[in-house]
Amino acid sequence: MAVGTEVPQLVSSPRWWDDAADVLVVGFGIAGACAAISAAEAGAEVLILERTGAAGGASALSAGHFYLGGGTPVQQATGHADSVDAMRDYLTAVSPEPDHVKIDAYCAGSVAHFTWLEAQGLTFERSFYPGKAVVQPGTEGLMWTGNEKVSPYLEQARPAPRGHKVNVPAERGGNEVMRVLAARVRELGIRVRYETKVDHLVADGDRVVGVSWPGGTASGAVVLAAGGYVMNPDMLAAYTSRLASHFVPLGVPSDDGLGIRLGQSAGAATAHMAGAFLTASFYPPAVLLHGIIVNKAGRRFVAEDSYHGRTAGEVVAQPDSTAYLIVDSEHMAWPELPMVKFIDGWETVALMEAALDMPVGALQETLANYNVAAADEHDPELGKHPDWVTPLTQGPWGAFDLTPGTATYVGFTLGGLSTSVDGEVLRADGSTIEGLYAAGACASNIAQDTGGYSSGTCLGEGSFFGRSAGAHAALRRQEGD
Ligand SMILES: Cc1cc2nc3c(=O)[nH]c(=O)nc-3n(C[C@H](O)[C@H](O)[C@H](O)COP(=O)(O)OP(=O)(O)OC[C@H]3O[C@@H](n4cnc5c(N)ncnc54)[C@H](O)[C@@H]3O)c2cc1C
Numbered sequence: 001m002a003v004g005t006e007v008p009q010l011v012s013s014p015r016w017w018d019d020a021a022d023v024l025v026v027g028f029g030i031a032g033a034c035a036a037i038s039a040a041e042a043g044a045e046v047l048i049l050e051r052t053g054a055a056g057g058a059s060a061l062s063a064g065h066f067y068l069g070g071g072t073p074v075q076q077a078t079g080h081a082d083s084v085d086a087m088r089d090y091l092t093a094v095s096p097e098p099d100h101v102k103i104d105a106y107c108a109g110s111v112a113h114f115t116w117l118e119a120q121g122l123t124f125e126r127s128f129y130p131g132k133a134v135v136q137p138g139t140e141g142l143m144w145t146g147n148e149k150v151s152p153y154l155e156q157a158r159p160a161p162r163g164h165k166v167n168v169p170a171e172r173g174g175n176e177v178m179r180v181l182a183a184r185v186r187e188l189g190i191r192v193r194y195e196t197k198v199d200h201l202v203a204d205g206d207r208v209v210g211v212s213w214p215g216g217t218a219s220g221a222v223v224l225a226a227g228g229y230v231m232n233p234d235m236l237a238a239y240t241s242r243l244a245s246h247f248v249p250l251g252v253p254s255d256d257g258l259g260i261r262l263g264q265s266a267g268a269a270t271a272h273m274a275g276a277f278l279t280a281s282f283y284p285p286a287v288l289l290h291g292i293i294v295n296k297a298g299r300r301f302v303a304e305d306s307y308h309g310r311t312a313g314e315v316v317a318q319p320d321s322t323a324y325l326i327v328d329s330e331h332m333a334w335p336e337l338p339m340v341k342f343i344d345g346w347e348t349v350a351l352m353e354a355a356l357d358m359p360v361g362a363l364q365e366t367l368a369n370y371n372v373a374a375a376d377e378h379d380p381e382l383g384k385h386p387d388w389v390t391p392l393t394q395g396p397w398g399a400f401d402l403t404p405g406t407a408t409y410v411g412f413t414l415g416g417l418s419t420s421v422d423g424e425v426l427r428a429d430g431s432t433i434e435g436l437y438a439a440g441a442c443a444s445n446i447a448q449d450t451g452g453y454s455s456g457t458c459l460g461e462g463s464f465f466g467r468s469a470g471a472h473a474a475l476r477r478q479e480g481d
Helices: 030-041 057-061 073-078 084-094 098-110 110-119 174-187 234-240 258-263 286-290 306-315 349-353 364-375 457-478
Strands: 019-026 044-049 065-067 164-165 190-191 202-206 207-213 218-226 247-249 278-279 290-297 322-328 341-346 395-401 409-413 425-428 432-438
Touching: 019 207, 019 457, 030 044, 030 174, 030 218, 030 306, 030 457, 057 174, 057 202, 057 322, 065 457, 073 110, 084 098, 098 110, 098 457, 110 457, 190 247, 202 218, 202 258, 218 258, 218 457, 234 322, 258 432, 278 306, 306 409, 341 349, 349 364, 349 395, 432 457
Parallel strands: 019 044, 019 218, 044 190, 207 432, 218 432, 247 409
Antiparallel strands: 065 164, 202 207, 207 218, 278 409, 290 322, 322 395, 341 395, 425 432
């Protein structure tokens, strides 16, 4: 169902307000919960306005990975050295337009943020999952969830695993995250109005002073934490059309971008709106990482051991977004996730090349060159890690189709409102909109595109910058601004 790109009108203050608080938080996912908790911890009276009948949002659907580092207790307990500098170097290297102020704050505050999350009741097992997977199958608290060990980032930043998952098996972590945070919200006595879809911001001149919804108004500083826009086909078409045509949206129905449009109604700028995470992961099993990925010209273009989101972005960028994973019979296996289809097997590479409609000799040359270097566990072309570099010489050879449309790509949006490091919403000229904050998927913070996304960046930054926004809004309110 189309929900439009329309920006709601800003409305002026009513004669009387139906409700009031120091800080109004719009949306009860991770960003809203953390904003509300930190505002309440700072002494503010907080009211959460949630459009549905329960806390959760997309956060409750998530796997429960948080991208944190710099020497967290889980990293320390599992023997993984990390530093603020190494984390900063990595996030800077993977970001198309790194926001140095935010990256610095996020990395420098990462260990303290981990401690804060545990203080809210979340638990992270002091254990490590060494395998290459999308989500660890068990309750291990740490795994690699980015491109830290992948060329060229390996040469640019000292690698460390930073994907911290809450203490529940497999991908069910998000539900636990929101259960715990909602309990903390209750414990702090924070009021919540459910079934309350905020549809306008209320302004007094240039300053945001409250919100309205059908049948009600509330005054206070406003933190928009209303999620992304992956469920709004019109916004997808307007901002990220190439990706829109290629992926199945991952999210909840209320991810319709209303939070972003509310911000725009007050004059907010947006950032990285074309950015989206997408994936059609062919691993696990990790043995498939020994294969090579080629485009329709039979040429490699991405280190195959990349995080699956990076691989997906590179596939989509190829001519006709066409790509294949090629394996020999020594490394053949079936993907555990039903996203990528097997095409066929062939007795020779020449037959495979012809069947895949590649230029004569191209794939044969690519594979021959790869195999020569692979005999020395070396990949001079793309720097694939030696762990995954072995010659692919045992026929028959098989191909999986990574092309969107045949392979099932899923994803969610990353762009959103421009914000300061404190979560203040910004205009295009960089000035702040008084009384208005944003965090989580309706704001742009650390993750800018699928190449730079690591599993855990959204919960990490949503909780981190949500927390900052709540604290800052509370402080400004106490100062009487
Ligand atoms: C299947 C899946 C797995 C994922 N796994 C991970 C992971 O492991 N790690 C990670 O970092 N990221 C993950 N993500 C992404 C991550 O879940 C989201 O980016 C993040 O949860 C967004 O948090 P949020 O608080 O901004 O939004 P949400 O959690 O979506 O919360 C927004 C809330 O606002 C409410 N709302 C919307 N509009 C209004 C309105 N007008 N008025 C009032 N309320 C409103 C919504 O109902 C919702 O409750 C995953 C996403 C999916 C879908």
